[in-house]
Amino acid sequence: MTTFITGFTLGLTLILAIGAQNAFVLKQGLKKHHVFLVCFICAFSDALLIALGVTGFSEVVKQFPLIESIARYGGAAFLFVYALKSFMSAFSQSHTLKPSEAVPESALKIALTCLAFTWLNPHVYLDTVFLLGAISTKYEATRVEFAAGAMSASFVFFFALGYGAKLLTPIFDRPIAWKVLEFIIGIIMLAIGVSLIVTL
Numbered sequence: 484m485t486t487f488i489t490g491f492t493l494g495l496t497l498i499l500a501i502g503a504q505n506a507f508v509l510k511q512g513l514k515k516h517h518v519f520l521v522c523f524i525c526a527f528s529d530a531l532l533i534a535l536g537v538t539g540f541s542e543v544v545k546q547f548p549l550i551e552s553i554a555r556y557g558g559a560a561f562l563f564v565y566a567l568k569s570f571m572s573a574f575s576q577s578h579t580l581k582p583s584e585a586v587p588e589s590a591l592k593i594a595l596t597c598l599a600f601t602w603l604n605p606h607v608y609l610d611t612v613f614l615l616g617a618i619s620t621k622y623e624a625t626r627v628e629f630a631a632g633a634m635s636a637s638f639v640f641f642f643a644l645g646y647g648a649k650l651l652t653p654i655f656d657r658p659i660a661w662k663v664l665e666f667i668i669g670i671i672m673l674a675i676g677v678s679l680i681v682t683l
Contacts, residue, residue: 486625490632493618497610498529498640503562503675504600504607506668508641512648513655513664517593522645524594528601529611529637536616537630555679558603562676565596569669573662605679 498505504525511521601607615633622629655661 484628486622486628487632487635489622490615490619490629490634491636492632493615494529494533494633494636495640497614498637502604502606503565503672504597504604505644506671507597507600508644509648510664510668511593512645513651513661515649516588517590518645518648520590520594521597522641524597525601525641526634526638528598529607529641530634532607532611533615533630533633533637536612536614537619537626539616555605558599558605559676559679561599561603562672562679566669566672566676569665569672573665573669604675606675 508521508525512518615630619626619629655664
C-alpha cells in the first residue's frame with residue numbers, strides 16, 4: 484500500500500501543473516461537452532504511458548530520438564494553431580457568453596483534439612515515460628503497485644478537473660469571464676509551444 488501511495492502522490496504531482504492538456508479539460512468541463520470522453524482519453528492515455536515507462540519503453544525512445552522530435556515539432560505546431568483559435572474566440576464579437584449556450588463539437592473532433600494534446604506533448608514522455616519509469620526501478624518487487632498508484636492519480640485528477648469545472652459555471656455566466664479564460668488558454672498554449680522549440 485505504501486508503494487501505491489508513493490506512485491499516486493508522484494503521479495498527481497506531475498500532472499497538477501496547468502498545462503495545455505489540463506486547460507483543454509477545464510474548458511470542456513465548463514462547456515459540459517463530451518466531458519466523460521475527454522477525461523477518459525486523458526486518463527487512459529496517461530495510464531498507457533505509465534505502463535510503457537514502467538515496462539522499459541523509455542529505452543526504446545532513447546534508441547529512436549526521432550520519436551521525441553516528431554512530438555516536439557508536431558506538438559508546437561498544434562499548440563500554435565490552437566492558441567490562435569483561442570485568441571480569435573476571445574476577441575470575437577460572436578463569442579458565446581455562457582458555456583451552456585456553446586454549440587457542441589462532434590465527439591470525434593473532440594477526441595482527436597484531446598489525443599493531440601496528449602500524444603504530441605514531449606513533456607508527457609519526459610514526465611510519464613522517463614521519470615516515472617526511472618523511479619519505478621526503485622520498487623522492483625512492487626513495480627505494478629507503483630504503476631497502479633500513478634495511474635489512479637491520473638483518473639482521479641482528470642475526472643475531478645472535468646466534472647469539477649461545473650463549480651465555476653456561475654463565474655462564467657459573465658461574458659468577460661469566458662473571454663478571459665479563452666485569452667489565458669491562448670497564452671498557455673503559445674508559451675508551451677514556444678518552449679517546445681527553444682528548449683532543444
